[in-house]
Amino acid sequence: MRALAALATLTATGAIGVSAATYAATPRASLPTIERRVMCVTCKIPLNVAESTQADRERAFVRGLIADGDSEAQIERALVSQYGPSVLALPSAHGFDLSAYLAPLVAMLALAATLALLLPRWRRHARAQAAGRSAADATSTLTPADRARLEADLARFDG
Amino acid sequence: MPILVSLAGACLIGLLIYGVSTRSASRTLDEAVAQGMHPAAPQAKRALPVLAAAPRGGAGDPSATAGATGSLAAYRGRVVVLNFWASWCEACRAETALLERAQGRLAQHGGTVLGVTYLDASDDSQGFLREHRITYPNLHDTTGEFARAYGTDQLPESFVIDRSGDVAAISRGEIDQAFLDRAAKLAEGAS
Numbered sequence: 560m561r562a563l564a565a566l567a568t569l570t571a572t573g574a575i576g577v578s579a580a581t582y583a584a585t586p587r588a589s590l591p592t593i594e595r596r597v598m599c600v601t602c603k604i605p606l607n608v609a610e611s612t613q614a615d616r617e618r619a620f621v622r623g624l625i626a627d628g629d630s631e632a633q634i635e636r637a638l639v640s641q642y643g644p645s646v647l648a649l650p651s652a653h654g655f656d657l658s659a660y661l662a663p664l665v666a667m668l669a670l671a672a673t674l675a676l677l678l679p680r681w682r683r684h685a686r687a688q689a690a691g692r693s694a695a696d697a698t699s700t701l702t703p704a705d706r707a708r709l710e711a712d713l714a715r716f717d718g
Numbered sequence: 719m720p721i722l723v724s725l726a727g728a729c730l731i732g733l734l735i736y737g738v739s740t741r742s743a744s745r746t747l748d749e750a751v752a753q754g755m756h757p758a759a760p761q762a763k764r765a766l767p768v769l770a771a772a773p774r775g776g777a778g779d780p781s782a783t784a785g786a787t788g789s790l791a792a793y794r795g796r797v798v799v800l801n802f803w804a805s806w807c808e809a810c811r812a813e814t815a816l817l818e819r820a821q822g823r824l825a826q827h828g829g830t831v832l833g834v835t836y837l838d839a840s841d842d843s844q845g846f847l848r849e850h851r852i853t854y855p856n857l858h859d860t861t862g863e864f865a866r867a868y869g870t871d872q873l874p875e876s877f878v879i880d881r882s883g884d885v886a887a888i889s890r891g892e893i894d895q896a897f898l899d900r901a902a903k904l905a906e907g908a909s
Contacts, residue, residue, distance in 0.1 A: 600837040601806050613806040620839055641839040643862035658733055669726045
């Protein structure tokens with residue numbers, strides 16, 4: 560009997576743990592979060608900065624869904640089903656819209672590849688130039704007579 | 719290497735041009751109609767959810783039409799004034815009386831006004847239909863693709879579709895009586 564009671568307690572604790580974990584995994588949707596991800600369809604600006612009758616209607620629509628306990632994903636789906644995909648502030652991750660995410664990535668990779676190829680070339684060029692300069696410096700070394708005259712001139716200027 | 723960089727740059731510019739051209743409103747229909755041609759009404763067979771004007775819980779409750787769809791193709795053989803609108807559009811509000819009167823005139827000759835709403839929640843659209851006691855049929859373009867096919871980017875916009883399902887006239891902006899008279903004459907002409 561005691562063993563049965565212990566098993567029941569363990570099962571109940573486990574069930575509470577699982578439901579708590581599930582609840583924690585699906586956080587309650589909030590209006591400010593949704594507002595940042597959604598556009599005012601008439602003003603064409605994010606809902607969180609929009610002030611218009613239509614923006615208020617969209618907020619009321621979202622509030623209603625939050626009150627119904629819908630998740631953020633469900634609310635976004637409901638908004639798209641009413642206003643179309645243009646209601647979302649971020650482009651979708653499929654079709655042509657995917658290029659909005661891929662194009663900057665490809666551009667950055669191309670830039671990195673270009674730099675990786677060109678930097679060693681620039682470095683080699685700079686080194687060659689430096690070597691040329693030091694060779695030129697070596698050839699233009701002053702004679703002791705010229706050096707003495709230069710130092711005398713400098714001393715006269717300082718004096 | 720410079721060839722590769724140029725190619726990547728050209729690809730990015732091409733992508734930008736493609737993106738801008740596909741997102742901007744097409745005026746192909748306007749150009750064709752201006753040249754006296756009657757292009758086929760685009761996406762006529764696209765099924766769109768039907769909007770019901772009746773109040774919730776009453777006879778003809780919107781829930782009764784939930785899942786019901788309609789299309790422009792269903793009106794083939796009739797003259798249709800296809801009117802794009804939204805509940806937030808003030809000019810749309812102003813032209814409802816004209817459209818409702820036109821509906822009476824068109825219906826005598828088998829024609830109809832067909833409203834299509836987009837960028838608008840169903841409840842708001844239904845509220846608008848109730849408020850203005852609109853009797854002609856209305857559909858909800860939930861994705862905006864049907865409206866885009868007509869180059870619609872400002873509301874209201876109206877198109878006269880003849881009996882063959884071709885675009886006979888276009889009005890971008892608030893309609894006037896002359897535009898509706900033309901549609902009515904088209905309906906009367908062959909009835």
